[in-house]
Each structure stands twice: as C-alpha cells, then as structure tokens.
Amino acid sequence: MLRLTQAPNIAIATLWRDLLCEAGMPASVQRQHLGAAAGHLPPGECLPEIWLQHSEHLEPAHALLRELERLPQRLWFCPACGEQVEGGFEQCWNCGALMPR
Structure with missing residues (x-):
C-alpha cells in the first residue's frame, strides 16, 4: 500500500476514497479515529490519510484529486x-x- 495524501477531516477522506474506488483505484482511509488523540499527539499526525493499494495508481489518483479541486x-x-x-x-x-x- 502507498500513502496518497492526508485529508482535512474524515468526511472529506471518505469522499476522496469513494471517488478513487469508483474510478477503479482501490483505496482505503487510515487514521480515521486518531482525531480523538489530538492534544496527546501532534495535530498533523492525527489527520486521516488516503492509501492506495497499487503504486501504479499514484499519478492518476493525484490527477483525479487535482480535478476535484478545480x-x-x-x-x-x-x-x-x-x-x-x-x-x-x-x-x-x-x-x-x-x-x-
């Protein structure tokens, strides 16, 4: 598995994961429950992350998320x-x- 990016919150992370999966790029959300540890861990380490199953999907996944921003x-x-x-x-x-x- 390969880390794609961090999301600002679990709702956005879930939307991004679903979009990637629908595009044929299997992905998962990791660290979705670490927000409860904020204050005990650095905030940047508590954000949910999107992980891809296949490394060949890295560039298309980045392109898809850039499209979503625009x-x-x-x-x-x-x-x-x-x-x-x-x-x-x-x-x-x-x-x-x-x-x-």
Whole structure:
C-alpha cells in the first residue's frame, strides 16, 4: 500500500476514497479515529490519510484529486422555484430542477 495524501477531516477522506474506488483505484482511509488523540499527539499526525493499494495508481489518483479541486463554482437561480443555488451544483436542492444551460 502507498500513502496518497492526508485529508482535512474524515468526511472529506471518505469522499476522496469513494471517488478513487469508483474510478477503479482501490483505496482505503487510515487514521480515521486518531482525531480523538489530538492534544496527546501532534495535530498533523492525527489527520486521516488516503492509501492506495497499487503504486501504479499514484499519478492518476493525484490527477483525479487535482480535478476535484478545480470543480467550477456557480451561482444561479432555479427557473422552477427561484431558489439561489451556489457551488458546484447543477441541480436545485429545493425542488430538484436542473440548472439552465
């Protein structure tokens, strides 16, 4: 196994792991429960880590995480209900209507 990166929290670590696995790069989250040791261990050693099963996935995994960082952020108003939607969402959280093209 090969360490890919640290995540800022367990929720992000889990999302990254799931994304990598869906892309065909088996990954796991390690150190997910060390946050409870913060104060006894250095904070940087308590962050969850993403580990890959196969070393040949290292570069594609880094590229996938870089793509995730560059998701477009938008601000739009739902044509169906008028709700303001911001972020990387293409569907209204309120009524489910799709973002106008």
